[in-house]
Amino acid sequence: MNQIDTRGLSCPQPVVLVLSEIKTGNSEFEVLIDSEASLENVKRILNKNKLEFDVKENSDHTVYHVKR
Numbered sequence: 001m002n003q004i005d006t007r008g009l010s011c012p013q014p015v016v017l018v019l020s021e022i023k024t025g026n027s028e029f030e031v032l033i034d035s036e037a038s039l040e041n042v043k044r045i046l047n048k049n050k051l052e053f054d055v056k057e058n059s060d061h062t063v064y065h066v067k068r
Helices: 013-024 036-048
Strands: 002-005 028-033 052-057 062-067
Touching: 002 013, 013 028, 013 036, 028 036, 036 062
Parallel strands: 002 028
Antiparallel strands: 028 062, 052 062
């Protein structure tokens, strides 16, 4: 399973990385996010692409576990 670490990156880089991963067609991947703006933008992209995801909150970042 691929893991996309977007911590420390500013928009639009996290969205670009997630869109690239979506295009690969992998059935499962994780996105690590530490920015509130990126959280919302990535969530919007996942919902737009009708992908299911679980959210796990850690002390310094959030993880979206995405499944097709």
